[in-house]
Amino acid sequence: MDFNDTPDEAAYRAEVRAWLAANAPTRTGRIDSGMEDLSSMDDARVWQRKKADAGYACITWPKEWGGGGGASWQSVIFGQEEAKFETPGNPFQIGLGMCVPTVMTVGNQADKERFVRPAVRGDEIWCQLFSEPSGGSDVAAARTRALRDGDEWVINGQKVWTSGAHYSDFGLLLTRTDPDVPKHKGMTMFWIDMKDPAVECRPIHQMSGASNFNEVYFTDLRVKDSQRVGGVGEGWRVSLVTLMNERLAIGGGAGGGHRTIFKLAQDIATLAGPATKDSALREKIADWYVQAEGLKYTRYRTQTALSRGQTPGPESSIGKVVSAALMQDMANTALELEDQFGIISDPDMAPLAASFQTALMGAPGMRIAGGTDEILRNIIAERVLGLPQDIRLDKDVAFKDIPTGR
Amino acid sequence: MDFNDTPDEAAYRAEVRAWLAANAPTRTGRIDSGMEDLSSMDDARVWQRKKADAGYACITWPKEWGGGGGASWQSVIFGQEEAKFETPGNPFQIGLGMCVPTVMTVGNQADKERFVRPAVRGDEIWCQLFSEPSGGSDVAAARTRALRDGDEWVINGQKVWTSGAHYSDFGLLLTRTDPDVPKHKGMTMFWIDMKDPAVECRPIHQMSGASNFNEVYFTDLRVKDSQRVGGVGEGWRVSLVTLMNERLAIGGGAGGGHRTIFKLAQDIATLAGPATKDSALREKIADWYVQAEGLKYTRYRTQTALSRGQTPGPESSIGKVVSAALMQDMANTALELEDQFGIISDPDMAPLAASFQTALMGAPGMRIAGGTDEILRNIIAERVLGLPQDIRLDKDVAFKDIPTGR
């Protein structure tokens, strides 16, 4: 356990700090508004290109593909230092974190040469088209149909829960090419042009008021067989490559929340006296603190593994389960402190700009998006603890014969 | 909602109160030590006979079988009034609550005439022999083998978790008579003589130090075919009759615990001041109180249904799930209040005669005995909410072919 860099690490960190100080905007504490407004999208592209030119984008990827050709410990250090700045939101995360690596792993040479560099430079943005209305957590239940037509495929169907579909240039699309074989065997993956008129994106209106996701409809979308990523019927195997990367992306952790609620408590009285002295609140703060800190140090362990070039342990999968529930519990507790006043959600009137009212409405989505609490517990139980999978009734049946309740 | 009796009810209650005042010992608050010491067993027999003679034992059962020939509202009133007295422990509960009603429902005429009256009078005590080491919650996994031999059956095997086996005269025994058919179809029920030398009882030593249960071994136990309760292969159906009655028996509820922990708090200081003013404790007490009171009033609803001659709703099944967890949580909280001192379990030294240390060691058994938290939640989900049963792999398979891991 040591917070000090080795000489090499220190040298690299100094170099990174100098570069960031010269090139990155300084952190203002403001939470970025998301990619919905396009000005911040431009900022993001500019920042990504700057990093690429300096070799700080995809640090561990080979130079000839636009990466930094560096070591994993270097990318950890850069991540730590960049996080200290108010850098633009990252619309490239899904593409560079999931889609493009999939192309790099199973795609053909032409695709790699065509797509990797522009993605690294932020010139092209990708989205992931896996989930469907009938599927939800069950990705392998995809029904979006791809029918072969000579050298082309004709695609019809619908995807849902797609982040950034409306501003993406390309998408990684999971389709059903053979409904007569078991569900995991009849799927095929393609990359598609999101600007094709046969592709329609509709934003999903969430209970929080935000629209972070899209429904995406395909009407006779024609793609070349050369756009196939991986073999026909190998879509499930390919999708696992993509999702494996998603796991790592899920950090979670509502660090610092305890400070905010303590701030709230300073201006509020309970029946027993000042809320800051209320031991019920104090003990909850202690519980939240050890959870948030526990997640933080768990991330340290993950970073340590990464910096040592190891694949991080399963501990990274606990993040969202803990932080989403924590967020919901803390928000509800804060509203109870505000008492009758807690119902007011107007940022100009509610304490702390209604941040707890906002959290209360956002938390339910947090517990579901990126894998529900239940799915994540299953993943921990099966992949980490090696417990048996749930009994499956849908494995050796032809996809079209699987019960759907419809 | 009315706490007042109708004239009939009031009259009967007055009569009952008078009789109890004249005949029952007064409540001392002492928790009876259980049937392990045999003197209290004699007290129990005497008390049961008194009630039978006065028509207060099994009030709703027909007079000709030793019952009171009364209405259900009368038995509710008697229960309410009797509970106010320090009556002896009730070793007849399993017999009169489960076994004998089963005999009355599916047994033959001769058995009814032979067994009901002596059981009502407390002359004969019954135990229930269903659970097995390999079974646990899965009663239908019974392996105790009964082999037909002319007009007799020869029984070999082992039962476990049997309350009162060592002082019982008769037992209701679930056996496997045909391993070649699916598990629920190959079982048969018998009544047996617990004093038969082929029956051996061994007490089970619990973590709490107590021994409330027995293992019961059968070595070439021979029973007549006339001791069969219900048809050959109908054991499962018969066992459901018995277990249906058990559900009702499970009341649960750790009423009054909040008073005890408040008493503890009065003599203890926290870092912030007197524990009675500690809002963390106070809020927990409020939570426990509404749970305990909620259970109490849920029992009122059950009693109301019974007194109206209706079968009580499923609400009775929530009792133990709530009260066992409450008991464990309260005990742990109490020990945290006692801090370092909490580890002392000597009743002569620990606060309140170590009642919370005792509760801590008893609670794990409470969460398991009589159906685990998990089984009870399944029962609520399936029987109350009508959700699907768990996927079963053991239904249409020959019993001998069901996986057991052995």
Add this chain to the structure above:
Amino acid sequence: MVSLSREEKTVIIRAKATAGGNIMDFDFSEDQKFLKNEARKFLDARCPIAVVRSVLDDAETSYDVSLWKAVAEQGWLGAAIAEEHGGLGLGGVELCAIAEELGRSLAPIPFASTVYFVAEALKLAGTDAQKTRWLPKIAAGEVIGCFATVERPGVLTDAGVQARVDGGYLTGTKIPVADGDIADIAVVLAKDGGRACLFLVELDRDGVTRETLQTLDPTRGSAKLTFAKTPAELLGEEGEGMALAESVLNRAAVLLAFEQVGGADKALEAAKDYALNRYAFGRQIGSYQAIKHKLADIYIKNELARSNAYYGAWALDAGAAELPLAAAAARVSACEAFWFAAKENIQTHGGMGFTWGVDCHIYYRRAQQLGLVAGGAKAWKERLVTQLERRNAA
């Protein structure tokens, strides 16, 4: 199935003992069940969730006028108001039965403010003249009321009451005031000569400013009320303001608890229906224990809340000394049940659960509205234990 251990039986035996009492009739009577059943039929027909949604989506309105009128025609507003004052003269338990059904249907009307708070306040503290003047109008649905106590974040305390009445004129601010945006009259807690009193204020008088508030539950209205020398009439004894407010809150807490139990039941039904009809991995999601046990836990909390609410109903109806304790228990239990049912109903619905188009969030919003409008569970837990201490001391 493992048999019961002796400890358990002992616990049960002792529990039975504590359960003692004469209780032979702890349920709605046949008449009350009939009333309740009629109310459900009426609301199923007149207040489907679409009605609630239309209020949710219309920024201009905070209640459904036609439903309000229809409810008035049913006589529900005066259910617990004496016949001499134009009511049906039924008891508190009957009002509880109606409240549970209103809660089930998430009825977007100012029923609670008008009936549980203002009408109860008038019955409790009003002069004959005040009762004769206002109760008939309330019973007839001609007047909407609101109950204005707090002025800032945190629990209601005497020190927190800054609004002043001087020579019969009220000056000050109340925020938030449920249904203050549409109310005709307000019962206001304010200080006169430094002592807290309740006042009756007609909101069409001079010096009243209303500012509609943006809240977590747009299906119910709320406002900031500012008074500048507005005529105010004393309600109840001078200086008794805090005590009276607490009495009103105790009665409202019981009635709100039934609304919460109704809403929690409906949320459980929604979760159950979805779990039965939604398939994942080739099975109904309701066949997974994660969902089964989640719904079992909702059921358990709902039944506990219902039982505590029943006891509160008895205490309310009988005007029993136990009311403060019973009301606190009913409220704490009901807040917990509706909040848990609402949030886990969303979770059961998965991705669809947190979309605007699916109804789950409406229950989630209402759970917060009902959970905060009479003060949050935290404050009521403190009240509960204070009552317990008094009882144990007695």
Add this chain to the structure above:
Amino acid sequence: MVSLSREEKTVIIRAKATAGGNIMDFDFSEDQKFLKNEARKFLDARCPIAVVRSVLDDAETSYDVSLWKAVAEQGWLGAAIAEEHGGLGLGGVELCAIAEELGRSLAPIPFASTVYFVAEALKLAGTDAQKTRWLPKIAAGEVIGCFATVERPGVLTDAGVQARVDGGYLTGTKIPVADGDIADIAVVLAKDGGRACLFLVELDRDGVTRETLQTLDPTRGSAKLTFAKTPAELLGEEGEGMALAESVLNRAAVLLAFEQVGGADKALEAAKDYALNRYAFGRQIGSYQAIKHKLADIYIKNELARSNAYYGAWALDAGAAELPLAAAAARVSACEAFWFAAKENIQTHGGMGFTWGVDCHIYYRRAQQLGLVAGGAKAWKERLVTQLERRNAA
């Protein structure tokens, strides 16, 4: 799989930011892992659960003498004691690695009392003479120590310290004292001239009475110590008793946290093994989500506790100013994890789980012993928040 929403990513991005720091090496080093691995092999061989059980079932003994000797021969007692005092001169992190393995094996020896409390107290406050006299004996396993602070139920407070030292002679009572039944020396908190100080007391001197206590965990000893004019030697500055005791408790809390994490891991493994090998309704019980998610929750708490313990280890080793906060976080997290793992391991075992013959209850007992010996989680939560307030104020 639903993709991540923007809120989430924002949370993650901010979280990464808070995680900032230089941290490139937040794990045991290769050498430390080797040491830890050797310790596990040693304890698997020398301290199987049967050894713990023999102490449990033997009313006469509270520790395993031969294991104690063997552990001394390994040099573990002196792992964090300077070489000049007969130790190995390793760091705090190495001692943490050993502690985790001792916790895994539930080793029934007075290691914590002697090493985490008394040796740390000597290192922290002892004079050269005191260190030179006692540390070598501790390192060699010739002396067992105990730490005696409280005298009654409830948290340790200055007012609670009634024991008095007058002219170098101690009079008073300490209860409970972990390992007080077998210790050779005690570090005692007592008042001299009304000010709390730490004292070193040799228990073979005059006026010492020991009464062995019946506790929830018979695999670890505890006693009531009564002193009547027993010679006592000042340890550390006069009047610094409470502050020193807290410093010792902070260091012990971190080391105990590793024992708790080790025990919690072992309990999880036991539950997992049973869930894999036990069949119900024709399936491994580990295939039911009720069990799967229960075990996932244990895993989550264990990993959080491990991470908090790691930070505590760093603060301990670096003698960082963050130690009080880091120690409180490590302790609160570890108490929660071991308690939860121990009780749910019993639940996972069903009927067998609460029998004497199955080992589950031994973990349940040890979870309480470790959870209370340095003061319970409740008190540490209060300490944690007090530290947070100081840090936020700074």
